[in-house]
Amino acid sequence: MSTIPAADRSFGSSVQAAVVQPSGLDILPSRATSIAEAGKPGGPMNCGKTSVAGSVSQRACVFCGSRVVLYPIADALHVVHGPIGCAAYTWDIRGSQSSGPQLFRNSFSTDMQELDIVYGGEKKLERALLQLIAKHQPKAAFVYGTCIVGLIGDDVGAVCKRVAAATGIPVLSVASEGFKGTKKDGYKAACEAVFHLIGTGDTSAISPYSVNLMGDFNIAGESWVIREYLERMGIEVVATITGDGRIDAIRRCHGAKLNLVQCSGSMTHLAKKMQSEYGVPFKRVSFFGIEDMSAALYDVAKFFGSEELMEKARSVVREEVGKIYPQLRAWRDDLKGKKAAIYVGGAFKAFSLVRALRTLGMRTALVGTQTGDAEDYNTLREMCDPGTIIVDDSNPIELAKFCLEQDVDLFIGGVKERPIAYKLGIGFCDHNHERKECLAGFVGMANFGREVHASVMSPVWNFVPRRASRKAVGLDLASEPQSAVANPKSAMGRAVA
Ligand code: SF4
Structure with a gap:
């Protein structure tokens, strides 16, 4: 990726104000409008477009x-x-x-x-x-x-x-x-x-309290966890379309009374089609983190207008939160004030992760998605702490730049972000399709907390060059990596080149 010297940059004024660039790594001028900072004024983010040529986007095809x-x-x-x-x-x-x-x-x-x-x-x-x-x-x-x-x-x-x-x-x-x-x-x-498959199966015997799960991919059995919560409330799950999916279930899923759409980017189009063709309404939900998981169950109960279902939802939430809360509090004591970077596919997952990190006492310093829209980024601007960098369709240089400048302790992403984190000497948490650990539901929040705590608190990070040199010469952490990165012959420079 070619970078433009700072002196040659000519960003639009509103964007210039929104972008923080004190380090030796530069962004492409044409990418400037896709980056913002929470708490700072600026126009709508440039998003939802094809990737900038030469930017080596993290986005998949x-x-x-x-x-x-x-x-x-x-x-x-x-x-x-x-x-x-x-x-x-x-x-x-x-x-x-x-x-x-x-x-x-x-x-x-x-x-x-x-x-x-x-x-x-x-x-x-x-x-x-x-x-x-x-x-x-x-x-x-x-x-x-x-x-x-x-x-x-x-x-x-x-x-x-x-x-x-x-x-x-x-x-x-x-x-x-x-x-x-x-x-x-x-x-x-x-x-x-x-x-093409939907509407071709028999819908008789489907419960009046029934849903389809859309956009949950059953990573490490997550759809089974959500299905179990819903079944405890008395809700029938007709089809888990995108996780442990079955053709016969998909054929009859138009008989469900509600579509629950997680990962808003991937399945909203299908949900809208089912609403217009079969009259099945949909709700956007997220199953990550205590707040969003609870809200999803309450939303389902509210949709069916049943006090009995609502009481069952409360009981599931009470029971499950009670199991994990003491441990979360203990981890929170250690993690308080630590900073995280998030780069994921869809914005709904990013929202949930910002909240889940708060539950653990951590602050989101960088957040980005591959497929967010203008409304999603407005939401992120509102929900994130001032100073949080927000990026759309980012690339390795940008992510490295902002991780270093924000001095994050953890990077949450997928297979393409893992090497960036490790090369920079930052703990990594896989929250994408390749992972083998259930991170959804209440049990998933406990697994997430355990993994974040183990990664962030590992003593190994004291030995990476960035931290070790800070300790040795008493440098300010925010400034030390910049000079290292600016010099392509340094270890850090090689890591992000
Ligand atoms: S992986 Fe995607 S972008 Fe690459 S050649 Fe195949 S279809 Fe095209």
């Missing part, structure tokens, strides 16, 4: 957005139509669990080669689908388009139709060519594909 949403449908076949590299992105990197079929853990690819690109890959795709369906007997198949397929113009939809007619199962094309937008467009393509 359209295809990744689609596969994130659909791969947890466990009894379906998932075929990536494209070069093997795209499929490598999917292979068993997720912590999504299934209570039954494990077919989704496989990543099938048509492995397109030069000849396929010259002569077209439709025949190869058709052969692959027929062979795989005969061998694995899936309930449905999803075929993901990738960049090269979009470029050469394979008619994936026509192939899917032929294979569906030949095999008798739904074969759905996911229009997820990587280059055609943002990760959010991938979510939308996934919603469009799965919508």
Whole structure:
């Protein structure tokens, strides 16, 4: 990534006022309007656009957005139509669990080669689908388009139709060519594909108190935890569409009375479609942190207008909070005043994490998302403490810059943020799809607190160059890394280069 010398920068005045840049790392001028600071005036953040060329965005591609949403449908076949590299992105990197079929853990690819690109890959795709369906007997198949397929113009939809007619199962094309937008467009393509299944199953015998879970990916069994809370209240969960998903449950999920949409970015499009086509209303919820988990259960009880359900929700919250609160208080004593950086996919998770960190006594010093919209960033500006840096669609240099300037003790992110944190000598907490630990629900808050406490309080951070040199020469921590980073030959400079 090229950086622009500070003297050559010409940011708009309102943005200039909102961005704090006292370090040796610079941001690209065209990125300035996508960065703000809580407590400082400034116009709406520039967001929801394709990434700036050359910025080396942390954001994933359209295809990744689609596969994130659909791969947890466990009894379906998932075929990536494209070069093997795209499929490598999917292979068993997720912590999504299934209570039954494990077919989704496989990543099938048509492995397109030069000849396929010259002569077209439709025949190869058709052969692959027929062979795989005969061998694995899936309930449905999803075929993901990738960049090269979009470029050469394979008619994936026509192939899917032929294979569906030949095999008798739904074969759905996911229009997820990587280059055609943002990760959010991938979510939308996934919603469009799965919508074809909805409305094709029998809805008789569905309880008047029933919901679907959308946008929870059953990472480390999280959907099961939420399902259990809801069932204790007497709520039937018809389909957990995006976590431990089943084709038959999705076919009948239009019979549920309410859609609970977590991870607002990924499933809101489907929820809106179900509302207009089937009259199923939806609520945006989050299952992370005590406050948001409790609010989600109360919102469900309120929706059904039943005092009995509300009392059951209170009882679940009382019981579960009682189990974890003493331990959270103990961790809070140690963590008080520590600072965290958050970089996640969706804004709803960011909101929950800001609150959950407060529960642990910590302050959010940097928060960013891949797919937030203007309203989301306004909410973050309001809810974060003054001085918190807020970024949309960030990149490694920016994240390193703000982590150093804010001197954070912890970085919460995903697989792409982990190396940034470790190279800077900062504790890391994985809150993305690759993790293997349940962080949702009340039990998840306890796991989160344990992990944050263990990471932040580890004595190992005293030995990283940044902290060690501060101790040795009595430097102010906020200024020491800047000179180190400005010098590309220094250890820190090499780490963020
Ligand atoms: S779809 Fe395109 S951007 Fe996405 S992994 Fe494949 S080649 Fe890369």
